[in-house]
Amino acid sequence: MDLVTPLGDEVLDLVAGDRVTLSGVVYTARDEAHLRMMQDGIPFDPVGAVVYHCGPVIAGDRVVAAGPTTSARMNRLSGFLLDAGVRALIGKGGMDATVTEQLRGRGVYLAFTGGCAALAAARMRLEGVSFPELGMAEAVWAIRLDRLPLVVGIDSHGRNLFTGVQARAEEAAGRP
Amino acid sequence: MDPSLSLRIADATARAFARAVTTLPPDVEAALAKALDAETDPVARGELENILENIELARRSGLPLCQDTGVPVVYVTLPPSVPLEQGLYAAVADGVRRATTAVPLRPNVVDPLTRHNSGDNTGEGMPAVHVRPGDRLSVTVLPKGAGAENMSRVEMLLPSEVARIPEVVVRCVLEAGARPCPPVVLGVGIGGTFDLAAALAKEALLEPIDAMDPFETSLCEAVNRLGLGPMGLGGATTALAVKVRRAACHTASLPVAVNVQCWANRHATEYVEVA
Numbered sequence: 001m002d003l004v005t006p007l008g009d010e011v012l013d014l015v016a017g018d019r020v021t022l023s024g025v026v027y028t029a030r031d032e033a034h035l036r037m038m039q040d041g042i043p044f045d046p047v048g049a050v051v052y053h054c055g056p057v058i059a060g061d062r063v064v065a066a067g068p069t070t071s072a073r074m075n076r077l078s079g080f081l082l083d084a085g086v087r088a089l090i091g092k093g094g095m096d097a098t099v100t101e102q103l104r105g106r107g108v109y110l111a112f113t114g115g116c117a118a119l120a121a122a123r124m125r126l127e128g129v130s131f132p133e134l135g136m137a138e139a140v141w142a143i144r145l146d147r148l149p150l151v152v153g154i155d156s157h158g159r160n161l162f163t164g165v166q167a168r169a170e171e172a173a174g175r176p
Numbered sequence: 177m178d179p180s181l182s183l184r185i186a187d188a189t190a191r192a193f194a195r196a197v198t199t200l201p202p203d204v205e206a207a208l209a210k211a212l213d214a215e216t217d218p219v220a221r222g223e224l225e226n227i228l229e230n231i232e233l234a235r236r237s238g239l240p241l242c243q244d245t246g247v248p249v250v251y252v253t254l255p256p257s258v259p260l261e262q263g264l265y266a267a268v269a270d271g272v273r274r275a276t277t278a279v280p281l282r283p284n285v286v287d288p289l290t291r292h293n294s295g296d297n298t299g300e301g302m303p304a305v306h307v308r309p310g311d312r313l314s315v316t317v318l319p320k321g322a323g324a325e326n327m328s329r330v331e332m333l334l335p336s337e338v339a340r341i342p343e344v345v346v347r348c349v350l351e352a353g354a355r356p357c358p359p360v361v362l363g364v365g366i367g368g369t370f371d372l373a374a375a376l377a378k379e380a381l382l383e384p385i386d387a388m389d390p391f392e393t394s395l396c397e398a399v400n401r402l403g404l405g406p407m408g409l410g411g412a413t414t415a416l417a418v419k420v421r422r423a424a425c426h427t428a429s430l431p432v433a434v435n436v437q438c439w440a441n442r443h444a445t446e447y448v449e450v451a
Binding site for chain 1: 218219222223226227229230233234237239240241242243244280282321323346347350353354355357401402403404405406407408409410438439440
């Protein structure tokens with residue numbers, strides 16, 4: 001499926017393991033940006049918005065490198081975004097049971113391939129920035145995507161691809 | 177050290193970093209392509225396709241493969257005609273600073289306690305420089321990203337626990353899950369001391385990964401039976417390769433170190449002509 005921001009109820013039809021592309025504006029946020037948004041408010045319209053766990057390298061008005069960071073660091077920091085209407089989180093490595101529950105009936109977690117900073121940058125255009133004082137890696141950058149290839153890691157029905165794979169791996173490790 | 181030699185060493189260091197962070201060694205790219213050929217899971221195939229496209233784009237554009245351009249680990253060999261002097265370390269650090277501006281590399285190096293970032297990827301004990309004698313003056317760089325490095329471990333097994341070595345390797349990868357950006361390359365150091373095992377594990381990552389001995393193959397197969405797959409999303413290839421290095425050890429100990437490396441198994445060597 002080709003998704004375009006702002007997202008709506010089409011995300012409810014996605015199933016963990018679906019491969020999708022995403023186009024339109026997304027907002028980068030790491031640990032510091034989440035804390036700042038909780039305190040000072042979300043600096044973009046959160047309804048249907050997409051948050052990308054990413055600390056990009058920006059040069060002037062150009063996105064140089066923008067691969068995903070580890071989403072698990074935001075496990076305790078994402079509820080307020082989903083409560084405000086955010087429909088999708090993008091990152092790598094998956095998120096925990098709390099976020100899986102928070103996504104239920106509302107949105108999805110989309111996995112982007114870790115380390116693919118050059119691929120990401122080739123499909124991105126910089127549109128703006130909020131909280132620039134947090135520094136390059138932690139600021140909230142508005143970035144326009146052109147068909148970024150993603151996988152549905154957690155769907156809106158409680159299915160979490162990562163925890164399923166991890167459970168099967170635990171089982172395999174226990175076998176002689 | 178002769179100023180022109182230290183300049184050439186700094187140049188070689190900067191060139192090696194530029195190449196390492198933008199271009200993967202051919203054996204690593206070939207291993208990823210082979211993993212894609214062997215993969216039937218559509219999600220895993222998609223991840224490997226993204227990785228291979230990313231490698232191609234980075235090579236063509238001269239931009240870093242990954243925004244985590246790592247901390248600088250450097251291996252130098254000195255020929256008999258070049259004595260080991262303090263100036264060597266300064267020259268390598270100078271090369272790191274130059275690469276940080278020129279490539280650019282992300283400034284990743286901070287004070288361990290204050291977390292103050294030096295801004296130029298150098299600091300106390302950084303770059304980590306390892307020197308040994310050789311035929312030529314060579315500078316090999318291994319930019320080490322944090323995601324995989326943080327999942328590495330050293331275990332001090334009992335001498336009676338040789339049979340537990342595969343379990344140590346497999347549990348390391350299992351507990352790391354998606355975090356080190358699999359498919360990984362594993363450097364395993366067996367024997368020596370607590371610190372030597374870790375050093376051997378890291379050096380093992382410099383070895384070509386297109387060949388494994390039967391022990392390495394058996395470890396690699398055990399890891400791949402986990403089915404974690406690319407990015408922990410499931411699939412046939414969790415590890416591209418396992419490389420083992422050994423050292424003799426105390427009769428009462430059996431150190432085992434596992435250095436985890438993400439798919440971007442970056443390293444590059446440059447040579448310096450010695451007049």
